[in-house]
Amino acid sequence: QVQLVESGGGFVQAGGSLRLSCAASGLTFSCYAMGWFRQAPGREREFVAAISWQGGSTYYADSVKGRFIIFRDNAKNTVSLQMNSLKPEDTNVYYCAARTGWIDRSWLKYDSWGQGTQVTVSS
Numbered sequence: 001q002v003q004l005v006e007s008g009g010g011f012v013q014a015g016g017s018l019r020l021s022c023a024a025s026g027l028t029f030s031c032y033a034m035g036w037f038r039q040a041p042g043r044e045r046e047f048v049a050a051i052s053w054q055g056g057s058t059y060y061a062d063s064v065k066g067r068f069i070i071f072r073d074n075a076k077n078t079v080s081l082q083m084n085s086l087k088p089e090d091t092n093v094y095y096c097a098a099r100t101g102w103i104d105r106s107w108l109k110y111d112s113w114g115q116g117t118q119v120t121v122s123s
Contacts, residue, residue: 002026002112004096009117012086016121020081022096022114030054033103034072034079035110038092038119048094049081050103059103064090086121093118 008020020036035050049070050059058070067086072079079096094117097110104110 002098004098004112004114006094006096006114006117008080009094009119011120011122014086014088014121014123016086017082017084018086018119020083020094020096020117020119022079024077024079024096024098027098027112029077030074032098032100034070035097035099035103035107036070036079036081037095037097037107037110038090039095039116040092045095045107046092047105047107050105051079052103057103059105061105083119086119088121088123091119091121 003025005023012018033052036048037045038048039045047061051070051072055072067084069082096114098112099110
């Protein structure tokens with residue numbers, strides 16, 4: 001059974017940084033593309049970033065490009081999201097997701113999800 005557990009969320013002032021981490025178990029991690037998504041209450045889940053099996057390819061949403069960095073450690077079965085220059089509009093619940101196959105921006109393509117971690121950015 002695939003299990004994804006996010007950590008690292010919290011409160012931060014605008015302009016600050018946070019690092020989210022996702023620990024994966026129950027899967028051959030290096031065979032899965034990983035993604036980060038976010039969702040505010042009443043809104044559709046939004047793509048943030050994704051990384052390929054070995055980390056050689058990454059995708060970013062335009063809204064976070066140049067501020068967020070996704071990276072993975074296949075030896076530790078973790079994927080992380082370094083978030084810099086945070087803005088109040090980055091306030092969301094952030095989810096880690098896994099899928100077999102190539103990286104994708106659509107949340108519908110991901111098979112397994114974590115429980116989410118709250119990020120709140122104050123102005």
